[in-house]
Amino acid sequence: MLRDITLGQYYQTDSVIHKLDPRVKLVATLCFIVSLFVVKSWVGYAAAAVFLVVMIRLSHVPFRYMVKGMKAIVFILLFTVVFNLFLTPGETLVSVWKLRITKEGLRLAVMMAVRLSFLIVGSSVMTLTTTPNSLTDGMEKLLKPLKIFKVPVHEVAMMMSIALRFIPILLEETDKIMKAQIARGADFESGNLIKKAKAMVPLLVPLFISAFRRANDLAMAMEARCYRGGEHRTKMKPLRYAARDRVAYGVLAAYFALCIMIRIWL
Amino acid sequence: MSIILDHVDYVYGGDTALAVRALNDVSLVIPDGQFIGLIGHTGSGKSTLVQHLNGLLKPTGGHIYFNGEDIHDSDYDKKKLRSKVGLVFQYPEHQLFEVDVFSDVCFGPKNLGLSKKETELRAYAALKQVGLEDEYFYQSPFDLSGGQKRRVAIAGVLAMKPDVLILDEPTAGLDPKGRDEILDQIAKLKAETGITVILVSHSMEDVAKYVERIIVMDHGSVLYDDTPKAVFSHYRKLEEVGLAAPQVTYIMQALRQSGMPVETDVTTIGEARDEILKALQRGSKSGN
Amino acid sequence: MGIIKTDKLVFEYIRRDEEGNVEGITRAVDEVDLDVQQGDFVAILGHNGSGKSTLAKHINAILYPTEGTVWVDGKDTQDEKELWNIRQNAGMVFQNPDNQIIGQVVEEDVGFGPENMGVPTAEIWERVEESLKAVGMYEYRKYSPNKLSGGQKQRVSIAGVIAMHPKCIILDEPTAMLDPNGRKEVIRAVRALNDVEGITVVLITHYMEEIIHADKVFVMDQGRIAMQGTPREIFSQVERLKKLRLDVPQVTLLAYELQQQGIDLPDGILTVEELTQALMRVYRG
Numbered sequence: 001m002l003r004d005i006t007l008g009q010y011y012q013t014d015s016v017i018h019k020l021d022p023r024v025k026l027v028a029t030l031c032f033i034v035s036l037f038v039v040k041s042w043v044g045y046a047a048a049a050v051f052l053v054v055m056i057r058l059s060h061v062p063f064r065y066m067v068k069g070m071k072a073i074v075f076i077l078l079f080t081v082v083f084n085l086f087l088t089p090g091e092t093l094v095s096v097w098k099l100r101i102t103k104e105g106l107r108l109a110v111m112m113a114v115r116l117s118f119l120i121v122g123s124s125v126m127t128l129t130t131t132p133n134s135l136t137d138g139m140e141k142l143l144k145p146l147k148i149f150k151v152p153v154h155e156v157a158m159m160m161s162i163a164l165r166f167i168p169i170l171l172e173e174t175d176k177i178m179k180a181q182i183a184r185g186a187d188f189e190s191g192n193l194i195k196k197a198k199a200m201v202p203l204l205v206p207l208f209i210s211a212f213r214r215a216n217d218l219a220m221a222m223e224a225r226c227y228r229g230g231e232h233r234t235k236m237k238p239l240r241y242a243a244r245d246r247v248a249y250g251v252l253a254a255y256f257a258l259c260i261m262i263r264i265w266l
Numbered sequence: 267m268s269i270i271l272d273h274v275d276y277v278y279g280g281d282t283a284l285a286v287r288a289l290n291d292v293s294l295v296i297p298d299g300q301f302i303g304l305i306g307h308t309g310s311g312k313s314t315l316v317q318h319l320n321g322l323l324k325p326t327g328g329h330i331y332f333n334g335e336d337i338h339d340s341d342y343d344k345k346k347l348r349s350k351v352g353l354v355f356q357y358p359e360h361q362l363f364e365v366d367v368f369s370d371v372c373f374g375p376k377n378l379g380l381s382k383k384e385t386e387l388r389a390y391a392a393l394k395q396v397g398l399e400d401e402y403f404y405q406s407p408f409d410l411s412g413g414q415k416r417r418v419a420i421a422g423v424l425a426m427k428p429d430v431l432i433l434d435e436p437t438a439g440l441d442p443k444g445r446d447e448i449l450d451q452i453a454k455l456k457a458e459t460g461i462t463v464i465l466v467s468h469s470m471e472d473v474a475k476y477v478e479r480i481i482v483m484d485h486g487s488v489l490y491d492d493t494p495k496a497v498f499s500h501y502r503k504l505e506e507v508g509l510a511a512p513q514v515t516y517i518m519q520a521l522r523q524s525g526m527p528v529e530t531d532v533t534t535i536g537e538a539r540d541e542i543l544k545a546l547q548r549g550s551k552s553g554n
Numbered sequence: 555m556g557i558i559k560t561d562k563l564v565f566e567y568i569r570r571d572e573e574g575n576v577e578g579i580t581r582a583v584d585e586v587d588l589d590v591q592q593g594d595f596v597a598i599l600g601h602n603g604s605g606k607s608t609l610a611k612h613i614n615a616i617l618y619p620t621e622g623t624v625w626v627d628g629k630d631t632q633d634e635k636e637l638w639n640i641r642q643n644a645g646m647v648f649q650n651p652d653n654q655i656i657g658q659v660v661e662e663d664v665g666f667g668p669e670n671m672g673v674p675t676a677e678i679w680e681r682v683e684e685s686l687k688a689v690g691m692y693e694y695r696k697y698s699p700n701k702l703s704g705g706q707k708q709r710v711s712i713a714g715v716i717a718m719h720p721k722c723i724i725l726d727e728p729t730a731m732l733d734p735n736g737r738k739e740v741i742r743a744v745r746a747l748n749d750v751e752g753i754t755v756v757l758i759t760h761y762m763e764e765i766i767h768a769d770k771v772f773v774m775d776q777g778r779i780a781m782q783g784t785p786r787e788i789f790s791q792v793e794r795l796k797k798l799r800l801d802v803p804q805v806t807l808l809a810y811e812l813q814q815q816g817i818d819l820p821d822g823i824l825t826v827e828e829l830t831q832a833l834m835r836v837y838r839g
Contacts, residue, residue, distance in 0.1 A: 133658045165658050168700050179322050180361040183353040184422055185345055185377030205363035217653035224614050224646040225714065226638055226670040236665035236678045308703060308733045412602055439730050441601040441760040443799030468733045471804065508735050513804035520830040526837050535804060539811045542833065549837050
């Protein structure tokens with residue numbers, strides 16, 4: 001059933017990483033991604049690998065869930081590798097017909113592959129251990145200072161969490177309308193692009209009407225429950241740093257310092 | 267000419283631990299011209315079942331035959347099947363999309379590749395069959411009342427001239443009068459055209475007056491498949507599975523238990539009234 | 555004055571055609587006088603389009619009267635200073651269970667109202683717990699609303715309203731989209747709120763069997779109050795109800811039809827037991 005799809009593929013289990021404040025995880029993911037571009041040596045990548053493996057082990061999420069996210073980027077990964085492998089000028093290692101693989105090319109290709117896969121797995125650790133809801137909460141709190149520049153942080157966070165709540169409902173609705181139109185002889189599959197686009201009208205019109213009706217209903221329900229934006233609002237689950245979050249920041253700082261040192265000295 | 271379900275299973279969620287068995291060994295014969303009530307509470311598998319009848323869902327086990335042919339044979343024309351087995355979904359007004367009522371009803375026949383003339387003739391006939399007045403034909407379907415919108419949506423399926431008409435909760439959300447009007451219209455249509463009608467509902471009371479056969483679904487299996495009278499006699503079991511017999515059944519049972527000699531297998535108010543009157547007359551004769 | 559009072563309440567809206575030209579004015583609510591006492595269970599009946607939902611939306615200050623006045627707990631709903639007070643005191647539950655749940659977890663949704671009111675965190679948790687317990691949904695507090703049945707979702711919505719500690723709650727066709735089991739669940743929860751917690755309930759519906767426990771029933775038609783009285787008084791007028799596009803429970807209808815045949819039965823029978831007893835009296839002479 002479409003309703004069972006969990007967005008951001010949260011994996012329910014109990015671990016230190018799950019318990020961390022979402023802000024820590026957001027900052028950590030950002031730091032980790034930056035660190036991948038800071039280090040440029042194999043020692044640096046080894047450090048990143050160790051950090052990543054430790055995090056994965058701590059998260060208690062099976063490794064196969066981590067690599068699931070890789071499937072989506074296999075094509076980009078291959079493209080990057082091939083591109084770098086053949087098109088980097090330098091000392092020739094192998095040469096077949098007009099194609100040359102250079103030493104520099106090989107190095108760059110492997111490096112890009114490692115970076116990309118680390119990036120994806122690293123972000124997966126965050127999305128697998130944090131509910132979309134607490135991610136939005138974390139983002140709202142982290143970005144709060146932007147309010148000075150009139151950025152509607154609360155509103156954006158509220159919109160995100162409403163979207164997350166309604167995506168499964170709208171997916172199910174799409175499925176239902178599609179079936180209803182198929183029952184009336186509609187054909188969503190055959191024909192050229194223009195024909196296919198035209199065939200979408202009987203699906204999209206009812207879907208939009210329904211989405212607007214829901215939006216209207218929801219806005220009314222929110223107002224009826226005294227919603228008036230972020231002002232005067234308290235939080236049922238306010239984000240508070242615990243001791244483990246401070247430790248996590250410490251570990252993160254140490255890791256990042258190490259990466260910078262590796263960059264400078266190695 | 268009939269629909270035959272032969273040991274149909276339907277499991278969704280694949281081979282994981284989350285797999286759900288929505289249909290479990292369902293075998294049914296639906297001959298031409300019957301008026302059938304398909305009853306079950308939410309999640310009993312009744313909606314899944316009807317989506318198998320027009321090939322929207324494919325059974326994970328067993329076979330479905332329409333007029334003798336397996337509808338999942340590779341060379342079977344599914345589009346034709348869908349025009350012959352018309353399925354009206356719950357809240358069908360949510361699928362209306364055209365600028366006016368008439369064009370919306372034309373959508374089905376147009377998809378069948380019929381000529382413009384034939385399409386329009388069918389749309390007109392279908393709108394007449396659901397009892398919609400001409401003055402609404404060129405209005406936007408979104409300006410109509412809830413009951414009218416639903417009629418238009420039903421006409422959209424009728425315009426394909428199905429041999430079998432399946433309606434999933436056709437009265438959901440309507441007020442009592444609206445509910446009676448739609449059901450009366452369907453009964454009239456059934457009487458005039460002789461097509462097979464399957465009413466999917468969770469209310470015994472609504473369908474009891476109209477149908478000749480009731481199929482009760484529970485946990486993906488057929489629990490009862492019989493005449494309304496016979497099905498309602500199992501009123502205690504029906505309660506166990508989260509359904510209820512019509513209130514008249516309970517009245518007649520209570521009267522009988524209190525000592526009034528009435529037959530308990532009545533299904534409508536009219537039958538109950540006559541039965542009670544008979545018992546009261548007999549009582550007064552023997553009493554005096 | 556009662557907790558909810560309306561005086562000659564009129565609501566009109568302007569109909570426009572596709573070009574935006576005024577086609578006419580529709581009077582959705584027409585001079586309605588309502589007086590609901592604290593602790594009452596009031597039902598408002600009416601067919602689709604009779605104006606009952608429009609009336610309900612005035613009590614929560616979602617709509618404002620064109621003419622006349624609405625008071626909630628003695629406060630005029632048009633008084634802007636009192637807006638949030640009124641919305642907190644008169645909680646509202648709507649028809650579609652999917653379109654009024656905001657949270658992605660049951661408990662967070664119930665906490666939404668108190669959060670908006672600025673209730674301190676510790677108290678929000680207390681309120682969420684007691685509200686979910688009051689509707690029997692406490693064990694589902696960690697669930698995603700998408701995994702609940704329609705009846706359960708509506709009970710969560712009711713909990714979300716009572717967590718705001720309202721004096722009355724208005725339910726606008728809360729059961730119209732539910733199956734019979736869901737309907738029973740919701741009505742049971744609503745009755746418990748009224749009986750146990752003493753919250754004033756205004757239930758809007760077109761299901762007749764849901765109102766037999768009401769203290770008072772108003773029947774609306776064309777924006778006006780067409781009938782009012784106890785359920786028994788209302789149900790004894792079968793013909794009138796049919797004209798108003800409504801019906802009566804089967805037991806009431808059967809009693810009425812027997813009366814028409816000259817059987818001596820009391821008016822407005824509401825339950826199977828009542829009918830059985832009355833018929834047995836006739837039978838035994």
